[in-house]
Amino acid sequence: MAAAAAAVAAASSSPFLGHTSFHARKTSVNRYRRNSDVGFSIKAIFWGPRKAAEPTKLDLSLGDFSLTESASEGDTTSFDKSRKLSVQVVSSISEVSADEWDACSLDAAGLDKFNPFLTHGFLSSLEDSGSAVKETGWLPQHIVARDESDKVLGVIPLYLKSHSYGEYVFDHSWADAYYSYGSRYYPKLQSCVPFTPVTGSRILIRNTNYRDQVFDILVSAMIALTIKFQVSSLHITFPSANEWGKLKEKGFLQRVGMQYHWKNHNYKSFDDFLMDMKQSKRKNIRQERKKISTQNLTMKRLRGYEIKAKHWDTFYKFYKNTTDNKWGSAYLTRDFFHNMASKMGDNVLLVVAEEGDELVAGALNLIGGDTLYGRLWGCLPEAYYPSLHFEACYYQAIEAAIEFNLDKVEAGAQGEHKIQRGYLPVPTYSCHFILDEGFRRVISDFLLRERAQLEHVMELLHESSPFKDNAA
Template sequence: MAAAASLKPLPFSIRFPSERHHKILPRRSGICALFWGARKTSEATSRQVDFSLGDFTLASPAVEDAAAVGTSPAKFSVSMVSSISEIPPQEWDACALEASGPEKFNPFLSHGFLSSLEESRSAVKETGWVPRHIVAKDEADNVIGVVPLYLKSHSYGEFVFDHAWADAYYSYGARYYPKYQCCVPFTPVTGPRILLRDSWYKDQLFDAIVSGLKDLVVKTQVSSIHVTFSSEEEWITLKNKGFLQRKGMQYHWKNRNYNSFDEFLMDMKQSKRKNIRQERKKISVQNLTMKRLRGTEIKAKHWDAFYNFYRNTTDNKWGTPYLTKEFFHIMGSKMGDNVLLVVAEEGDELVAGALNLIGGDTIYGRLWGCHPRAYYPSLHFEACYYQAIEAAIELGLKTVEAGAQGEHKIQRGYIPVTTYSCHYLVDEDFRKAIGEFVVREATQVELVMKVIRDSGPFKEGIA
């Protein structure tokens, strides 16, 4: 489901506008190499890190906010922590909830999910994800803003391709890694990334945190910072602060106030509707039973089985299992009813599963796997897409967000939506060259989305 990015890398070259920094090295064996300045080592970022990003004084509020000043801080500080465990869960979650609003609650931004990644050793230094979360506190030491941030030594598990950028840096003798990544590890989920308590001064806080992030990139001598799968609002705001804008694409299912799965099917073109019904019939013919489990219904045996299914998928498709077995157990215990595990049983045996998280108005489909010994036709579509649609209708949720990649989702009712990311690169020449690339790439993404929508699976007049 979330096996790769929504689009494959586009065949665009990155054009460098100037060669004023290039050094031509002496020829060896007839090969001439071009380098961009002196090659640097990773030692620049291994020195002791200053975890303070500054103290800030609030400017006077607007007239309409003046009444709130008496209960507001005059100053706040911004700093960095090396583990999310250093931030109280209730304070982190208050920032995450108020940043989006309860109706848009995103479970991937919760302390429970992110701490599960660290506690299970899935997103830690040894796997190339060094936690460097940002926290803003007021004068009373209350947490008023947080940012999930990681120092990365590679680009795996991000779902926004920048390997070509790294290769370009390397070709010119510059160092692309390490870099800072503001995201949810291993999860192409859209949502706010700078998570702030709702207050009259949140715009000032946002500006201070962004300024601190940019200073951090320079101070620690890394190449860049990347804010991936951000909200559209952040994407627009960060452009004015020197970040490059990049677009991507995912496939989401939209609930048009359906009362049943059959009602949803009636909005589909006849050929698509017939295909879905045929696929669903194959499940019962194979003597498979589908179950949707939540919270305490999910036992340790389910997580053990699901981890084996997950490993079967990674071994066959990705090659690298990002998540440990402990992650699923820890995350399941922390997230409670926000977890929806779809399982398929053949008799009394679990043979497949699909992991979903439930947010304020969205079901997020993430991981899938099945028993390696047999092939079950159409089971992937049933477990990942149709069960999620049925659950969304049952729970009255607006969207099923099925992760990255997957043109096969279109004929099953999932339509393309735009995703956003923002990129700040220190080197001016690289920033200009990559800026030209992302503009051309966005044009291609928009064209692909239009073609898909114009030939979509729904009847004419149904957006």
């Protein structure tokens, strides 16, 4: 235990590591009667920062489970006649039909909270394009639960990872600590939407009388997989707040992060929104927006069929320019944008800036049930247009959300500059199941201290809100 604490402390630059212990509640993988055991183990998966090696051949069954009949009334769905549940791992989302995956995704959130990133179309685009695959360190290990009629009752997007890139919940210091301690952190299991820091359900379940039981079985299956693979850990990043709370009861450590979101208070226009701002902030935004026309730039919002192949080819160049400047490598391939657009249709909104007939910048957004999700931005290499980033990513998104009567805009990770443009800090969540007891205690203590500091920072940021005191 002392060695683990010393390793974490040495690896992390955080000033608030300590030694408070965490007594994780033990989750039994035999909570429900099972007719077969998980019949495999893993000696090695892959090693190295980005490149994956060939995995050991596996029996992909996670067992058969018995369901208890529910006494709930008013639900006549045929799924409730089921009594058995078979859980297995699939190595590609293509092994699950789009209709059945999307039925789970939609039921998990509800139509009003529809999340486009959890659809079969988006996730399959990542795999089909070679963006989130074994060769890039994202080996799909999705968990699927079917009844005896082969109907899918629940799914979990899950990946076996050889690195921590593309996650936006940072655990590199944890990996360093494991190495210092003489243990191996990678591979690890990760439930998330690759390269996408967007909150949403991660355990996607059909709305039946067995919903709570299926949830518990799927969580137990994830834990069982973690144990059988003998990987260091299982991480669930950007889950819903409800899932975050439930997973604490299953022995997961809780972590809190922060993003900046814009809230629509029934605004009828952009000017209506500006009237809620303090005068100095309102003036600054108007000045920034005026710079667009003075640079002979034209802004357009393109949706669905309006976005042509040439737009995606050019946007990919913008994306590559951004990643070359920021990260050094691009996570997404050119094919991803074409595949995703063909599958997502009107859920895609591309904001573009034109100078004459030339496309000079763009911002990719996806439209959900009540949210506009800002994702990626880019412009021509070595081009500089003052305030264009703010216009394309923030102000155009606000105008679109008002036009579509959406509740909020999620503008992605990081960026305190968003506050003065109407995007205020909100908490985000992640859950972590650490197999090593000593590390689990130390990381638990770190997370408690990190959370206290984050809550203090969020309080200070809210005090610098650009809105009037009496604004909604």
